Amino acid sequence: xxxxxIANQNPRDRVSDFLQKYKVGAFFQKYTMTIALVAVxxxxxxxxxxxxRILLPSNITALIQENAYVFVLATGMLLxxxxxxxIDLSVGSVVCFTAAIGCVMMAAGAHMxxxxxxxxxxxxxxxxxxxxxxxxxxxxxxxxTLAGMYAFRGFSNVVLNxxxxxxxxxxxxxxxGSGKTSYVPDFIRDIFPGLNEVFTKENTSLASxxxxxxxxxxxxxxxxxxxxxxxxxxVIKVRKILVQKKLGISQxxxxxxxxxxLISALVLWMSFQLSCNRGLPMMLIxxxxxxxxxxxxxxxxxxxxxxxxxxxxxxxTALSGIKTRNVYWFAYANIGLLAGLAGILxxxxxxxxxxxxxxxxxxxxxxxxxIGGASAYGGTGKVSGMIIGALLMGVINxxxxxxxxxxxxxxxxxxxxxxxxxxxxxxxKRQKR
Numbered sequence: 001x002x003x004x005x006i007a008n009q010n011p012r013d014r015v016s017d018f019l020q021k022y023k024v025g026a027f028f029q030k031y032t033m034t035i036a037l038v039a040v041x042x043x044x045x046x047x048x049x050x051x052x053r054i055l056l057p058s059n060i061t062a063l064i065q066e067n068a069y070v071f072v073l074a075t076g077m078l079l080x081x082x083x084x085x086x087i088d089l090s091v092g093s094v095v096c097f098t099a100a101i102g103c104v105m106m107a108a109g110a111h112m113x114x115x116x117x118x119x120x121x122x123x124x125x126x127x128x129x130x131x132x133x134x135x136x137x138x139x140x141x142x143x144x145t146l147a148g149m150y151a152f153r154g155f156s157n158v159v160l161n162x163x164x165x166x167x168x169x170x171x172x173x174x175x176x177g178s179g180k181t182s183y184v185p186d187f188i189r190d191i192f193p194g195l196n197e198v199f200t201k202e203n204t205s206l207a208s209x210x211x212x213x214x215x216x217x218x219x220x221x222x223x224x225x226x227x228x229x230x231x232x233x234x235v236i237k238v239r240k241i242l243v244q245k246k247l248g249i250s251q252x253x254x255x256x257x258x259x260x261x262l263i264s265a266l267v268l269w270m271s272f273q274l275s276c277n278r279g280l281p282m283m284l285i286x287x288x289x290x291x292x293x294x295x296x297x298x299x300x301x302x303x304x305x306x307x308x309x310x311x312x313x314x315x316x317t318a319l320s321g322i323k324t325r326n327v328y329w330f331a332y333a334n335i336g337l338l339a340g341l342a343g344i345l346x347x348x349x350x351x352x353x354x355x356x357x358x359x360x361x362x363x364x365x366x367x368x369x370x371i372g373g374a375s376a377y378g379g380t381g382k383v384s385g386m387i388i389g390a391l392l393m394g395v396i397n398x399x400x401x402x403x404x405x406x407x408x409x410x411x412x413x414x415x416x417x418x419x420x421x422x423x424x425x426x427x428x429k430r431q432k433r
Contacts, residue, residue, distance in 0.1 A: 031259060032424065033371060033385070037392045044399030054399050057277030060270065065178040065349060067394040068283040069095065069342040073365035074372075074386050075294045076335030081369050082298075082307040083331050084314065084378035086141040090130065090148030091339045092361035097152040098123045098343035099353040100159040107165055112172045120340040126152065127336015128329070135328035149362070157355050166352035175282055176348030184280040188221045195220055219279030226271020230264045283345060290338065295383040303330055311378030367414065368393055371421040392417070 044054045053059065073091050080086045102119040106112060130148050133139040167173060174181045189195050199218050237260045241253055274280055298304040306327045309317040318324045342361070347353050372389025374381030393414065400410045 031255075033373065033388045033392060033421070034259075034262075037388055037395065040392065040399065041395055044395065044403065047399075047403050050403050053402050054395070055273070057273045059398060059402070060273045061277050061281055063394050063398050064281055064287070065283050066398070067390060068287055068345045068349070069361055070364045070368055070390045070393065071287045071387070072290050072338050072342045072345065073335070073361055074368035074390050075290055075383060076331075076338035077362075077365040078369050078374055078381055078383065078386050079294075079298075079307055079331040079334055080141070081366075081374045081376075082311045082378055082381055083328055084311045085376050086134075086328075086331075086378070087145070087362070087366055088130070088148075088332065088335050089142065089145040089362050090126075090152060091335060091342070091365060092358035093149045093152035093156065094123060094126050094336060094339040094358075095343040095346055095361055096156040096353065096355070096358035097126075097159070098340045099347040099357065100156045100165070100355075102344065103165040103167055103347055103353045104159055106167055106169050106172065112169050112175075115172075116344060119344055120337060123340020123343065124333060124337040127333040127339070130336065131329040131332030134332055135325040141332075153358075156358075160353065160355050162355060164352055164354045167347060173348055173351060176286070176344050177351065178281065178283060178349045179351075180278070182282045182348075183219075183278045184221060184225075184282065184285065186219045186221045186279060188224060217276075217278065219275040222275040222279040223271050225280060226268055226275075229271075230267050233267070234260060234264060283349070286341070286345060290341065291383055291387060294334075298383060303327070307331065308379050311375075311380070313379075364393065367418045370418060373421075376422055389421075 041054065044050070045052050073095070077088060077091070080088050098119040101122055102115040105115040105118060126148070130144050133144045134141045170181075173179055176182075189199075199220070237256065241256055243249075245253065274284075298307065306317070306322050306324075307330075309320075309322065310324050310327045314324055343353075343358075346357055350357065368390040369381060369386050370376065370389070371392055372381070372387065373385035396413060396417065397410065400413065405413075
């Protein structure tokens with residue numbers, strides 16, 4: 001388009017051409033919930049009388065530990081949703097049941113590793129059992145898992161005899177809990193003792209930057225891990241952008257660069273904040289492990305592609321030779337396994353298990369998936385989007401708790417957020433048609 005033609009355009013047409021050229025609309029549609037997460041965080045950090053409180057290192061650490069079960073369960077729930085909008089209503093009860101078994105075993109003197117293995121195997125077994133009814137017998141997933149929700153809640157009460165069981169195994173609490181010892185040790189300071197002289201209150205320049213209350217306990221290892229993670233992420237994203245450009249794939253490169261910069265800045269900021277509060281929580285290690293493994297499964301493996309294919313068009317997928325029933329079985333066996341892990345993390349954080357633990361966990365997991373962009377019709381959704389959804393729900397919960405919003409109204413807000421997220425999905429599907 002010539003300069004003269006551009007000059008003759010009215011402002012509305014210029015804006016339209018700009019949006020189409022740089023794919024601004026596609027960028028905002030793709031990163032709607034990310035923008036919402038940033039906006040909500042800023043809103044709570046500027047709340048009158050509570051300015052900056054949600055961004056304190058202790059609150060960020062608490063946010064991760066309190067929502068560990070959401071990240072783990074939502075990862076498994078995503079696989080179920082991908083198969084056609086199916087869900088698992090039993091995961092909260094399975095979390096309580098597996099945790100009850102493990103806690104009773106450790107209370108009776110069983111070795112920690114044996115208890116952990118049994119909890120994971122029981123979760124996997126329950127998932128496979130429910131997957132059998134869904135995949136082979138064709139019982140609707142809603143009904144099969146609803147039955148499981150009632151049954152395993154009852155079994156939990158039977159195992160616990162209606163009472164709480166505490167955990168005193170310090171090794172278990174250190175690996176899976178949220179106490180003062182449940183953090184990755186600052187081994188870099190141990191390797192380089194000279195760093196202790198740098199991180200002292202007498203170092204006024206460092207104290208003014210980090211804060212006098214945090215400078216002596218600043219975790220160097222946590223900060224270094226964050227730096228390495230950001231460098232690895234940037235390298236992967238840059239290679240992906242270069243491949244897209246070489247193959248001529250139409251993508252919003254400026255949008256990807258902006259997202260890469262924002263995510264890198266967020267990871268560095270969170271690493272810094274965690275470093276100011278004991279360092280890297282063990283729960284974050286388990287969360288990162290689960291997210292990394294399942295992000296790879298859904299994007300780089302055949303079974304991951306089969307999950308999307310079944311959710312997109314099950315009949316066509318079956319005609320292509322894929323055993324769709326096994327795909328369902330795989331999805332529900334995996335969410336059972338992850339429910340076992342969530343039971344371990346829940347028991348570790350609470351230092352025991354109570355018969356009411358796990359209630360509502362399935363709803364938090366479902367909400368995180370749909371808010372993160374998973375389609376209610378199946379076939380659409382990513383682990384990265386689910387992370388955003390879980391973080392958004394966690395920030396809303398933590399922010400409302402800090403500013404003193406009544407618990408009942410917190411549920412109202414969460415329901416509205418979920419409804420809006422699903423509404424975006426339905427409207428976008430209608431536009432494509």
